[in-house]
Every structure is written in structure tokens, then in C-alpha cells.
Amino acid sequence: MQSLNDFIIKPVGDNRYNNSKKIGGVDFVTNTKIESFQNVNREAIILALPKCVETNIQVGDKVIVHHNVFRRFYDIRGKEKDGKSYMFDGMYAVTQDQIYACKSNDEQWQSLHGYCFVQPVEAGSYLENYNEKKLHGILRYTSEKLNLEEGSVVCFTPDSEFEFVFNNMLLYCMKSNNIVLSYGKQRNEKEYNPGWAQSCERTY
Numbered sequence: 037m038q039s040l041n042d043f044i045i046k047p048v049g050d051n052r053y054n055n056s057k058k059i060g061g062v063d064f065v066t067n068t069k070i071e072s073f074q075n076v077n078r079e080a081i082i083l084a085l086p087k088c089v090e091t092n093i094q095v096g097d098k099v100i101v102h103h104n105v106f107r108r109f110y111d112i113r114g115k116e117k118d119g120k121s122y123m124f125d126g127m128y129a130v131t132q133d134q135i136y137a138c139k140s141n142d143e144q145w146q147s148l149h150g151y152c153f154v155q156p157v158e159a160g161s162y163l164e165n166y167n168e169k170k171l172h173g174i175l176r177y178t179s180e181k182l183n184l185e186e187g188s189v190v191c192f193t194p195d196s197e198f199e200f201v202f203n204n205m206l207l208y209c210m211k212s213n214n215i216v217l218s219y220g221k222q223r224n225e226k227e228y229n230p231g232w233a234q235s236c237e238r239t240y
Contacts, residue, residue, distance in 0.1 A: 037084055042129035044084035045105075047077045048098065050126060052106040076107045078200060083127060093138050093148075100137040100145070100202065100209075105130055136200075136209050137177060145177055145203070152215065153177040153200070153207040154190060157225035168228040176205065179212035189225050191217035205229055 037044065082097045093099065105121045105128055121128040136151045147153060154173035159166050175188045184190065192215050197208035206229055 038087050039084070039129055040088045041086050042131055043082060043086060043093070043099075043135065044123070045080040045082055045099065045101065045128050045130055046126050047106050047128075048079040048081060049077070051077055052108065076103050076105075078103055078105075079202065080105070080128070080130075086132075089132055091132070093135070094140060096140075098139045099135045100200065101130055102134040102136075103198070105134060147177045147179050150179055150181050150212050151209055152179040152182060152212050153209055154192060154197070154215075155205055155207055156228040157189070158228045160225070167230070169225070172225065173208060174225065174227055175215075175218075176207060181212040182215060184215070184218050185221065187221055189219040189221070189223040190215050191219075 078100055080099050080101050082093055082095050082099060085091060085093065085095060104119055107119055108116055109119065111117050121130055121134075123129055133149060135148055137145045137147050137153070139145045145153075153176050155176050156168040156173045159169045171194060172189065172191055175182075175184055175186055175190050178184055178186050192208075192210055196210045196214035198210070200207045200209050
């Protein structure tokens with residue numbers, strides 16, 4: 037089975053949501069709201085490639101997808117429904133621009149289609165009201181459109197980032213043209229990675 041323009045995928049673990057956490061051998065549900073995007077699973081397996089799209093992605097690769105792909109919602113009558121990506125038998129169809137990163141076997145994640153991933157850094161001052169420094173971060177997965185080394189400290193535009201968690205790191209996904217400044221590796225910023233990101237098995 038192949039689509040003309042869409043990738044056919046399924047969620048890793050066959051779970052739409054990552055809303056449970058094992059503590060002391062006991063599973064705890066951390067969220068019960070289906071409309072909450074924070075707990076939607078964003079890691080998927082490629083089942084089939086589109087016929088009419090050229091891509092380096094292969095069947096069996098793991099990918100990071102948009103937070104609405106697996107999410108369910110309530111219609112105006114209060115009835116629970118699947119999103120428009122759902123096909124049947126736990127399979128979903130997504131377009132190329134809904135896939136942000138890819139990984140084959142044990143290789144490192146590679147960002148795709150002009151996206152990059154930035155890890156926030158600590159505010160560095162107890163006088164500030166935020167744990168992380170606004171609009172600053174460490175480039176963890178670079179883009180083919182960016183001539184920047186991974187590990188560089190960068191500055192990005194406001195409201196351009198989307199929160200993800202994978203490899204036990206809190207990361208912000210954004211377009212490469214949202215990176216407006218690079219400090220290189222000369223700065224001493226410390227990465228900000230909250231405990232909940234390190235301990236949870238969720239992949240966003």
C-alpha cells in the first residue's frame with residue numbers, strides 16, 4: 037500500500053499518547069485530557085513512502101511528527117473523534133512538512149526540511165523569574181540550511197519554537213530562518229533540562 041503524496045506511519049509503541057509514568061513499579065497516568073497536545077506521542081515508524089515525493093527517508097525509519105497527528109478531539113457535539121491524519125488499523129497519513137526529524141537504526145537523529153532543534157539554557161541568575169534564558173539555546177540538531185555547528189549557542193525569534201522531548205532532552209523545534217544570531221561555542225551557558233524531561237520515556 038502506497039499513497040501518492042503522503043507517508044504512511046504508525047505511532048511507536050502503538051500508543052497515541054504518552055501519558056503514563058512508572059514510579060516504583062507502578063504505572064501512574066499523568067494526563068487524561070485527549071485535547072492536551074503536550075502528552076501526544078510524536079515518535080512514529082515509517083510504514084510506506086509516497087510514490088510522488090523524493091525523499092531520503094526509508095521504510096522502518098523512526099520520525100518525529102507534528103503534535104496533532106495522533107491527537108483525538110471532541111467535535112461540537114462532544115463526540116470523540118480521530119484527527120484527519122488517521123486512516124484505519126492504527127495507520128496514519130502525513131505530508132512531508134509534518135515530519136521534523138528522522139533516524140535510521142542506531143544512527144543519530146537528523147533534522148529535516150529546514151527544521152532544527154535547540155535546547156534551552158539556564159537563566160543564569162536567581163533574580164530572574166524564569167528557569168531558562170529567553171530566546172537563547174544550544175543547537176543540538178542542525179539544519180542543512182544552517183552553516184552552524186551543533187553545540188553552538190544561538191538566539192532565535194520570539195514565538196517560533198515548539199516544545200518536544202526526545203533523547204531525554206527538552207528541545208525546541210523551529211525553522212532554520214528563526215535562528216537570528218550565533219555565539220559559536222565560545223559561551224559558557226549551561227543547558228536547561230528539567231527533571232521531568234530526563235525521567236520520562238515520552239518522545240515528543
